Amino acid sequence: MNTKVSVIEDLHLDKKYIHEAAEIIKSGGVVAFPTETVYGLGADALNEEAVKKIFIAKGRPQDNPLIIHVCDKDVSLLVNDIPTVARKMMENFWPGPLTIILNKKDIIPSVTSAGLCTIGIRMPANDIALKLIELSGKPIAAPSANISGRPSPTDIERCVQDLNGKVDYILGGEKSNVGVESTIVDCTIDPPCILRPGGITLEMLREIDDKIYIDPAIMTTPSENLKPKAPGMKYRHYAPKAKVTIVEGNLQKTIEKINEIVQNYIEKDLRVGIIATEETKELYKAGEIISLGSRKELYAVAKNLFETLRAFDDLNVDVILSESFEEEGVGIAIMNRLRKAAGFDIIKV
Structure with missing residues (x-):
């Protein structure tokens, strides 16, 4: 066509x-x-x-x-x-x-x-x-x-x-x-x-x-038997080519955990992407780091989310690690999309 x-x-x-x-x-x-x-x-x-x-x-x-x-x-x-x-x-x-x-x-x-x-x-x-x-x-x-x-x-x-x-x-x-x-x-x-x-x-x-x-x-992870009443309720959505994992919990512990995981991946010769924010982007020691924006401006974070996931495809990363966000206001939408992109692969810290 x-x-x-x-x-x-x-x-x-x-x-x-x-x-x-x-x-x-x-x-x-x-x-x-x-x-x-x-x-x-x-x-x-x-x-x-x-x-x-x-x-x-x-x-x-x-x-x-x-x-x-x-x-x-x-x-x-x-x-x-x-x-x-x-x-x-x-x-x-x-x-x-x-x-x-x-x-x-x-x-x-x-x-x-x-x-x-x-x-x-x-x-x-x-x-x-x-x-x-x-x-x-x-x-x-x-x-x-x-x-x-x-x-x-x-x-x-x-x-x-x-x-x-x-x-x-x-x-x-x-x-x-x-x-x-x-x-x-x-x-x-x-x-x-x-x-x-x-x-x-x-x-x-x-x-x-x-x-x-x-x-x-x-x-939460959707049931296989779910008959979706609205788009995006049943199937994995918003997923880049690389596997996505979300690290949820205390922000300082999140940064430490992501740095630890990145090192493990690098030792396996894997190319790693990190979804960070303006407040945290300088705290990561390795990997391809992209900031979604400031945690104080969640509407900007939402605006940048999908393009960031696609940008990691352009960078040919093998895995993506993402920080989590406060689940209030538009932060609920951000976390809904991130969890679906990750197939609900979440590490709690």
Whole structure:
């Protein structure tokens, strides 16, 4: 397949590229495009054959549901009922990195929802994404624009690495400014439940409903029998080529343990990557060290996480050791992604 790649530097001057991409969506094709969370791989959510192309391009399991992206807060054509709490979330956080799970209408094909009677919907906070949806005249089903299981792309270069020759069009814009996928909240139950943490935090959502909670299963190894209600609940995700191990616990002990493990790996002629922070990067004695940013700025850490995992692929490391982060605010999303990237391989100190 011949993939066209276009980069939008000015939304008004380069709008023709969005028109081209929208025509591909209309005709049943597949387009990678930027959002504020990560880059997405989109197709007409109501076209069964088009949606199947997403799964083929990504190598994505068919039982992993997709998220539908819209450009308007009125989603009544797609879902059967919208609880008051869901409406409040839309008013407060749309457009933005929040996906709301609702009961779907039959207009949404089974392949889009992975056979579920529910569907996740969000309105992205990205001008290119919103214009693409508007011009296509279609709700767009879109997981992240990467090969399934790999770290999600936050810029066009990583999309091209993974999907060139596998999709019809790659539409580039600025680097994603959130850096982890959207928060997913199940509003088909009361109280609502967070099925995937993201940039909209538990604390923020509890301003809407103080009973909202996080599904405890999302931070543990998923069951083989799990039927995922939201993307990323069942399968290993966000994984670089190298094996990832997280060291959790007291920060000083974490640094000591990582230094100890690094030496053991070096003695075995293994190339080691270390995920560090601005506060700790000078304390490691060997290895390829990349700082995610300051521990005082967890949103910056989240923004840099996936690109850092991919950067270690560029460095051809054999193993990656990562510090852990405080599980509050967006730190919950960071640790959720790290644990999945590591396949829940964790050393406690």
